[in-house]
Amino acid sequence: MVVCNLEGQMVHSFQTGTINHYGADIPKVRENFAAIAAKLLAKFACLPGTIFTGNSALDGHAEDALVQHLTNGVFQPSKVVFHSDVYIALLSFTKGNPGAVLISGTGSMACGIDAGGVYHTAGGWGQVLATKAAVTIWH
Numbered sequence: 001m002v003v004c005n006l007e008g009q010m011v012h013s014f015q016t017g018t019i020n021h022y023g024a025d026i027p028k029v030r031e032n033f034a035a036i037a038a039k040l041l042a043k044f045a046c047l048p049g050t051i052f053t054g055n056s057a058l059d060g061h062a063e064d065a066l067v068q069h070l071t072n073g074v075f076q077p078s079k080v081v082f083h084s085d086v087y088i089a090l091l092s093f094t095k096g097n098p099g100a101v102l103i104s105g106t107g108s109m110a111c112g113i114d115a116g117g118v119y120h121t122a123g124g125w126g127q128v129l130a131t132k133a134a135v136t137i138w139h
Contacts, residue, residue: 001036003048014039020057021070030072037074050079054088056107059121084121086111 003012016039017032018024024032040047055062062082071080086109090101100112109123 001039003040003044012043019053019055019070021055022057026070029070030074033071034074047075047078050081051075052081052083052088054085055082056085058082058084059109059123060084060087060119084109084111086121087119 001014001016002010005011016036017028019029019032021029037047060083067080067082070082086101086103089103090099090111090113093099093101094113096113096117098113098115100110102108102110109121111119111121113119
C-alpha cells in the first residue's frame with residue numbers, strides 16, 4: 001500500500017495481505033481491507049479522501065457494488081475506486097498519454113490509451129501469453 005499526497009508524493013507505505021478475490025476467499029479479502037483501513041487510521045487518524053486500488057483480479061473498472069461487497073464498507077466515507085493493476089502500470093508509464101503496456105508472467109494482460117484518450121484492454125487469460133492481445137489492442 002502506498003499513500004500519496006495531492007502532489008503525487010509518497011508519504012507512507014506498508015505491506016498488506018492479498019486483495020485478489022480470486023486468489024483468496026471473500027472473508028480473507030475483507031479481513032485484509034479492514035487491516036488496511038486500521039493501518040491508515042493508526043498512521044493518519046483519518047482515511048484518505050480517495051482510495052484507488054489496482055487489483056490483478058480485475059480487467060477494468062469495478063462497479064460500486066463489487067467494491068462494497070469486497071470492502072464491507074470499511075473505507076467509508078472515502079471515495080473508493082478499483083481498477084486493474086495493469087491500468088496503474090499504464091498510467092505510471094504513459095501519464096495518461098497514448099501508449100500501451102503488456103504484462104505477461106503468471107498472468108497476462110495488455111492495455112493502452114489511444115490518441116483519442118480511449119482506454120482499451122485485452123487479455124486476462126491467466127498464464128496464456130498475451131501476444132494476440134498486444135496485436136489486437138489497436139484495431
